[in-house]
Amino acid sequence: MLKRDVLRKPKTLYLLTNNDGKLREFRELGASHSLKIAKAGLEKLEIQSSSLEEIATYAALTGYLSLRKPLLAEDAGLFIQSLNGFPGPYSSYVFKTLGNEGILRIMDGMNLRRACFRSAISLVLDIQTIKVFTGEICGSISNKVRGKSGFGFDPIFIPEGYTRTFAEMSVKEKNKISHRAKAFNSMMEWLENNSF
Amino acid sequence: MLKRDVLRKPKTLYLLTNNDGKLREFRELGASHSLKIAKAGLEKLEIQSSSLEEIATYAALTGYLSLRKPLLAEDAGLFIQSLNGFPGPYSSYVFKTLGNEGILRIMDGMNLRRACFRSAISLVLDIQTIKVFTGEICGSISNKVRGKSGFGFDPIFIPEGYTRTFAEMSVKEKNKISHRAKAFNSMMEWLENNSF
Numbered sequence: 001m002l003k004r005d006v007l008r009k010p011k012t013l014y015l016l017t018n019n020d021g022k023l024r025e026f027r028e029l030g031a032s033h034s035l036k037i038a039k040a041g042l043e044k045l046e047i048q049s050s051s052l053e054e055i056a057t058y059a060a061l062t063g064y065l066s067l068r069k070p071l072l073a074e075d076a077g078l079f080i081q082s083l084n085g086f087p088g089p090y091s092s093y094v095f096k097t098l099g100n101e102g103i104l105r106i107m108d109g110m111n112l113r114r115a116c117f118r119s120a121i122s123l124v125l126d127i128q129t130i131k132v133f134t135g136e137i138c139g140s141i142s143n144k145v146r147g148k149s150g151f152g153f154d155p156i157f158i159p160e161g162y163t164r165t166f167a168e169m170s171v172k173e174k175n176k177i178s179h180r181a182k183a184f185n186s187m188m189e190w191l192e193n194n195s196f
Numbered sequence: 197m198l199k200r201d202v203l204r205k206p207k208t209l210y211l212l213t214n215n216d217g218k219l220r221e222f223r224e225l226g227a228s229h230s231l232k233i234a235k236a237g238l239e240k241l242e243i244q245s246s247s248l249e250e251i252a253t254y255a256a257l258t259g260y261l262s263l264r265k266p267l268l269a270e271d272a273g274l275f276i277q278s279l280n281g282f283p284g285p286y287s288s289y290v291f292k293t294l295g296n297e298g299i300l301r302i303m304d305g306m307n308l309r310r311a312c313f314r315s316a317i318s319l320v321l322d323i324q325t326i327k328v329f330t331g332e333i334c335g336s337i338s339n340k341v342r343g344k345s346g347f348g349f350d351p352i353f354i355p356e357g358y359t360r361t362f363a364e365m366s367v368k369e370k371n372k373i374s375h376r377a378k379a380f381n382s383m384m385e386w387l388e389n390n391s392f
Contacts (some may be wrong), residue, residue, distance in 0.1 A: 094299065
């Protein structure tokens with residue numbers, strides 16, 4: 001039991017999520033690295049914490065203890081500067097309750113519209129090593145809801161250097177610059193360069 | 197929050213344990229590496245699992261989420277071959293209930309007395325990386341309880357190549373060969389050679 005097989009880059013990683021938009025982005029990201037992303041049909045246990053990394057890691061470990069296959073869990077959030085980082089790690093909950101319109105209402109009349117999307121991906125390849133990879137993209141909150149693709153707060157987030165919101169971009173376009181893609185690519189780099 | 201400071205080998209590691217014998221061994225092991233081992237005054241949450249690594253990692257992560265300081269948790273067990281690995285990960289519980297005498301009674305008349313002590317140390321330096329290190333020492337179960345030092349099943353375990361039980365050795369002697377020392381030394385090697 002304690003002897004450890006040499007681990008190689010897995011062919012399939014299970015993603016712990018109930019968000020189909022997130023699954024789609026991960027599948028597209030995986031495809032460009034010949035990595036299959038499968039949906040882990042498990043509940044994602046989320047602790048309350050101000051740290052995306054802590055939330056992702058607790059979810060990933062508890063998911064792994066049920067599934068016992070190479071697994072990743074992601075926690076992401078939109079951090080709005082003039083709202084002290086709100087909704088941050090509670091983005092999913094706030095999206096379901098207040099929605100995009102709620103955020104626009106809170107920010108009505110605010111000139112400082114800077115915000116960053118952040119992603120923390122926790123990878124449990126096997127129980128011997130758990131690693132977290134992070135990514136960030138900053139930009140601004142739009143004045144109105146724009147676009148139909150993506151999910152969550154994508155329709156109100158305009159990445160720096162762009163005029164369109166994330167929801168006005170295709171999955172492929174968003175995956176070139178997004179917080180999630182940055183975290184994912186940093187994970188792939190680690191998977192490809194480490195002997196674990 | 198997502199920017200990560202470069203981590204260095206910590207000066208202090210918190211150990212999640214209520215076992216003073218274990219704490220003593222860790223302190224002695226740490227001292228030879230100029231590493232202070234402090235007792236984490238927290239409850240150790242232990243899941244039921246056949247894997248020491250899983251038990252240690254869940255305990256270490258939940259401990260870390262309370263303490264948020266570099267922390268380690270160890271799970272160890274005595275695996276007796278002719279008892280199909282019993283008591284294994286439940287060694288602490290079995291020691292408290294059946295004790296050394298109980299094991300000797302179960303093994304009465306058994307000629308095959310081979311057994312191994314195994315240790316899994318899970319280290320949470322920060323939430324970005326969780327690593328598990330393992331160690332093992334094999335030997336045999338004695339015919340009677342011998343010795344007063346150490347703890348747990350030490351008085352009935354004779355390491356291979358020795359005639360004395362672990363409980364007839366000093367902490368220093370046991371720390372030269374034990375499962376725990378092997379896991380600890382493998383952790384120190386990783387801490388000293390990795391940039392994390």
